[in-house]
Amino acid sequence: MQQKERLIQLLEQQLAHSNKQNNELAKKLEQSLKQIEVLTEQVRQLTKALYGSKSEKSKYRAPDGQISLFEDEDDPFFNESEHTEEQSTETICYTVTRKKTNKKRNDSFRGDIEIEEIHHHPENIICDCCHGEMVEFSSVLVREEAKFIPATMKRVQHFEHVYECKTCKKDNLQKAQIKRGKAPQGAIQRSIAGPTVLAKLIYDKFIQYLPLYRQVKEWERYGLLTNDKNLSNWVIRVSEDWLQPLYDLMKQQLMKKSVLHIDETYSKIIKRSDGKAPQSNAYNWVCRSVQSEGPIIVLFKSALSRGRAILEDLIKDFKGTVICDGYSAYNQLPNVKFANCWAHVRRYWLKVDSKNGRIGVEYCDRLFHIERKIKHLSPEKRVQIRQKEAKPIIDEFFDWIDRSPFFGKNAIAKAAEYTLSRKEELKVFLDNGNVAIDNNPAENAIRPNVIGRKNWLFSFSEAGAKANAICLSLAETAKANGIDFYRYLVKLMTDLPNLPIHQQPEILHDYLPWSENIQATCAK
Template identity: 85%
Template sequence: MPVDQKQEEQNERIIRLFEQQLAQSNRQIEALTEQVRQLTKALYGSKSEKSKYQAPDGQVSLFEDDPSFNEPEQTEEQSTETISYSVTRKKKNKKRNDSFCENIEIEEIHHHPVHLTCDCCHQEMVEFSSTLVREEAKFIPATMKRVQHFEHIYECKACKKDVSQKAQIKRGKAPQGAIQRSIAGPTVLAKLIYDKFIQYLPLYRQVKEWERHGLLTNDKNLSNWVIRVAEDWLQPLYDLMKQLLTAKSVLHMDETFGQILKRSDGKPAQSNAYNWVSRSVPSEGPVIVLFKSALSRGRAILEDFIKGFKGTVICDGYSAYGQLPDVQFANCWAHVRRYWLKAESKNGQIGVQYCDRLFHIERKIKHLLPEERVQIRQQESKPIIDEFFDWIDRSPFFGKNAIAKAAEYTLSRKEALMVFLENGNVAIDNNPAENAIRPNVIGRKNWLFSVSEAGAQANAICLSLAETAKANGIDFYKYLVKLLTDLPNLPFHQQPEILHSYLPWSENIQVTCAK
């Protein structure tokens, strides 16, 4: 072979090698650029999932934020708005963002002139009208009372004189307290639990507030009170709610991390513990929300949590959700949408648009019966999903960038993402579970950790009752007062059916504890 031809072939091989290296470098640069953009957005960008483009066909995005959350709190001077025009000015009164509840008690204060004698003729003046000039809120601080229970004993003097008769003695019976040999009454315990799990006020910060009201205690005592109440009086209701929950056919599930200092598995306190949540769907009766504290995120925890359940679990893409007997798993389209939203490219916008069209349909049919929802989903949603997956299959999404991750996440969960098309009780997303677990996340930022596993499980029980009460329109404080007043004096261990009348949706509780 001539020398020139060999040299030419060698040069071509070198050029091809350089071209391959250049293509590989370009792909690496593209991936790193995408990574830098994602990290920059995570650090400085908006955290909202609101789309940055107009939805097709004039559809309104399901993820629009409530505008009331974007407006600053107004002062009295800001309660009117001046709108300028080229010729005239008009004032538009804005609705006040502070007002009174309808059932608030009214106290009237009447102001009369100091002297009712006419300055001119010195005759007595007569009132002819009155004007309401302003309203103001008046706060009366809570008061602490030291309640002492006395049992009075009576005897019959006539029977006492008759030696042939047995002396008759009667004694007034004081009701049992929620915690024996403790000064904490039902209202104190109810406020303690309410402030921690609804107001997210840590126990160590409650100590000073109790002292201000006249109750001297410490955070260790408060913690023990929460654990005792949860174990003695709330646990039976929690177990009954779990029994009713696992009898449902559709559940939402999610989990989030926590921290337990004294762990029984030998791991250091810095290791993550987890809180699991399960929530029923409104179409299957009163909503039940149940939390469970665990040391791990393993599948064994999930199996124990929903032991006996047969049906469909709506969840995210975590690998523990899967391959359980008698359980079908449906994945969440909101998670799919988030992956495409992160891409922030033309293809990413197309993926988000497909998801928004599905959510738009769901918003229209959410008040329909399950059978009607299935029919409309088959007619309108299924063609959109088929078109969506066909578009992903035809598009060359490769590499480790955001758009490739979105495509891989969507395709790998295709079967689970289509479950909602066949079952009207199955929601398109897992947002109810994420909303249910949010109080746990907010609380974690305030009380930081649980010292013991017993404390963590007490938190889970209290959160379960709090969120279930909230979902059923119950005032949690009133509910706790009633539970801690009635249950210590009821034989519910011998007659478990009594507990049914103390569930948040029961007629008894709805009448006495509704908001």
């Protein structure tokens, strides 16, 4: 009997051990399946990123049939019915009468381009029949062509002429009067770089994105022999002496706004003061004002890091709302409220290749559709419509995420976590009509810096990086206010060296891109 009980006890122990092993194996299997699911989703996302569409456009249509902000218009080519195999076997004969239409050209001349006429007459105007002289009765314009006249380099020499009074000198009654002509000051002392050369140099780098070392050969073709070190020094000197005061004034004006867009992107600086390797990332920060608060101001700042201290210094005098992405530095600053970007939320849900991902994207698209309708309205009217139409959608969106079991490390869990963790910041735009739903204006403002970075690759020194930030600030602010940046630079390089701007800084107000003076002389 005892032996039988012992045998039963051993069997129970073995069964318990087997159950424990089975439970452990089941847990490992469950973990492996989850890991396989995550890895499969990552492979799907990487494949989509590598081979799929790079656009963020979606197929969402608003209830009234209007296309979403993210969708192109339908291609009329695809509106025709598809031909079946049976239809394609038939031979149909018909005659097409084509209506003559004036095809719209995709190339043309601006209205103020000078016209040069070339008239072609027959070599012989003697009639072959009666041998009399023929008389012109009409002329026909047969074609137009563009003619390019290359830029020319001139060597301009300034002479100051000196005059004296011969009468006073002859009579010796008093000291002879002498007068001397005064040549205007150059932008850079003891340099051959004139205003137009400096303007083209900066324009080509920050509007055409042409690196300085590539500009050297172009200048040589025009007849100016120089090198990229000279060109770099010219940009730095001009930025420090004449553009920096305007940059500082623009920053003062910017800090008086109540809403700012802010973003940042990496850059490279070879000679760093912090001792880090040249391969380490430096950063360019950008601030941009909103259209509803007056003239657009775009301001860049070069920094060696992406740290919170840089942001604090950048907006230390600002009181208001900052529209930004989800970077952790954008958090809890005195006198500053942060509003997060719905475009970033949408991108997270766009990465989720499932039905739930499409639902998340559709919620975002409905919000952007409302914004598209109200973008031309006053801030007060925008708040009213947002509270009435957008707020219920946002509440429904967050409630849907709360009720859905999104856990783990997969894309949908990340999208849900990103959205919920910024719940309050994503609602800020509902109560402020000056706050945009996204941070796209800042991303668009920083794009020229990104394009330029691909061409000029790096800044050699921190002084060069600072000069880049100043020039980019004036270039993007000029563009945003409808100013021809080249003409603007020529005027700055011509006027400012001959004005007492350091003794009378109020003069600089007349040289801001939105001033009456600049709008009247440099508008496109």
